[in-house]
Amino acid sequence: MGEVLRIAIRRFDPFERAIARQFADFAAGQSVEVALEAVPMDLNALHASLFAGHGLADGSFDIAFLNTDWLAEAQAGGLIEDLEPWLAKAPIPDFPDAWSPSLTGLQRFAGGFWGMPYHDGPECLIYRRDLLEAAGLAVPQSWEAFHAAARVLNDPAGGISGTVLALFPDGHNGFYDFCIHIWSRGGAPFDATGRPRFTGTEAEAALDFLRTLARDRDAVPADVADLDSVAAGLRFCEGRVAMMANWFGFAALGEAADSPVRGLIDVAPLPAGAGGESISLNVFWVLAIGAGSGRKALAWDFLRHCATAGMDRITTDEGAIGVRRSTWADPQVNARVPYSHRLDWLHTHARHIPVRPDIAAISGIVDDMIGAAIGGDRPTPELLAEAQARVEALAA
Template sequence: MDKLRFAVRKFEPFERAMEKCWAAYQQVYPSEVEMEFVPLDLEELTAAFFEKKGLNNGDWDIIHINTDWMARAYETKGLSALDGMIVQNPPEDLKGAWSESLQALQCFDEQIFGLPFHDGPECLVIRKDLFEDSQEQMRFQARYGKPLAVPKTWPDFMTVAAFFTRPEDNLYGTVFAGYPDGHNAVFDFCIQLWSRGGDLQQGDVPVKLDQPLAVDALDFYRSLFIKDSGLHPESANYESVQAGAAFARGEVAMMVNWFGFASWAQIDTASAVKGKVDVAAIPSAEGGMSPSLNVYWLYAIPEGSRHKQLAYDFIRFAVGRQQDKLLTVEGGVGCRYSTWYDSEINRMIPFYNKLAELHDTARTLPRLANWPQIAHIIDDTVIAAIKTDESSVSLLTKAQEKINAWL
């Protein structure tokens, strides 16, 4: 009997959606094929794919892979090109199914190495009920002499975060995912840099940290973690899923995080803020532009899979309209235009149709095969800024020296 092994990004809505998707697939295409879902967190996935050579040695038949890792997977010949199978049996409504911003990062040398699974750029996620509460508005006006509003600048963000921080009520102004996994602290640093008009790439240097705007970005990020800044006390220990869960438990007034955690908190039956969520543009520095970050998840087939056609047949089914919508209903973020503008989805999640405009300002990270190693250097730098008194200039200078060795 054939058996497929699927490395799934560990997150309950993803796991639930994949189980239901497989059950639906078996109803349409009944067979004796078995599917083994293996949920793994970010560090476990990278270890399984790269350190354990799982993309090449046959450990996996289908994977969820983050676009941050695609260049490395391509350079190590770890993924199977899908073009031939797509031509023979294309996914439903292939032309016009997805935004162009969800089709670039999986393509190398005019070949396709993955199909969109889960989307959702970073945005500002807010407790709409708190911002619209008349008593909160009166208290804010009395304390600060101005109306309570969704913050558009980082100084206003800090003011609102401090206002909503009430440890006695287990409520905090904001939460950041500071756990050192090479991802969210890096993303947050990049957003701080971009929101100040900066960029990682400087001329021919793809990653340059020893620059004044990077110092400003790191100084601000470390200031979040000082006492009484309005930050959830577990921020240094949370990765993005845990930060999103804290928001869904009603412990946080607003957060910069992935769109998917907003939609999850809005509809999940266990969410304490169900029906009370909205999203907005990420704040910027005074005079800066609101940034967003486009990192998305793909279905892909490892080169080592011995069941490539079976794997593709399931992926083709999974990226169809109905299953893309199912993912959203379960708490993920579907990638198709049809899901973004679906009337039922937008009744459940009134801000869902904002996805397209978030993509308009979304930026991407450098497309480097060694980006994971560089990201860990940035991550270590951000964590050191939180935990030590060493100056940001010194930390970024040392980080640049390490990055130069990789570049």
């Protein structure tokens, strides 16, 4: 056997299928035999394997799926390869012009470029158009209207939850939802220097809303604290949820040929709170090269291959979301997923989490706070103050 490229993948069937197809196409054009070893992992296991387990540093993985929030931690630890020299040596012909600037900026810091964008998916409101129309409901534009609509649409006898949350403590949707709720109420979860600001009126309203909604059995299923973003998204795609605030990619996945909700889905901007406005959140997955890889040239060749228009289209065709503007505007893609062209709009209204190497630790603290709020009756200001003290202690 020739060279084996080992890739750590965020466990999600569309990612696994897309990488397999893209690698098969890549291998067919190589002059030597190459093989793929893909290792899918859930979020917590992926982070642990790559960071605490040294998978990026010791050569266990040549390429890894990294959330943009993990990049600063990986770079600070010397765990990933700077792609700037590789771009200079073997450029991608239409990079970066063929991508939205919002997909090429979060990786550019500390004098380097640390990951090629692979899967996009800003947060938005995803809903069953048929269910809202049947109930005579308008698309909710405020969080209060969202909660009220979820109660109307909740139909346990019919196997449909009004909405769903993804509050499994993996440093992902719970943390992001908390930040979104602060922003959409006119607040800021981080100040201009990137310092967390988890106290104040908007933060209290954010945590109160999440606590109230998560406990409302007339709006959400009982297992919201056990669902991660993928489980929540798949439940919607199975026809078991009327609407949700989640990643755009799950709307696209619901348009798969065998989906029971195909043709019944639409997307809209996220609701807003009092005194705020609708926003989205720009967090995406990149392909990064491990600092310890012994096959960096081959890894870069594969990253370049995945960045081509045809391979990016495969990412979307398999149920994830490609990152090139050509994919978003593709007539065939929009025929299947008729709202793909709205991705550009979502990006223009998207916020992002600050570039900090301790974001994973901060998100874990927020997960603890949300878990305590849902599972107990401690006052909201007390929980927020405790979380604020813990995040400040990280930098002490």
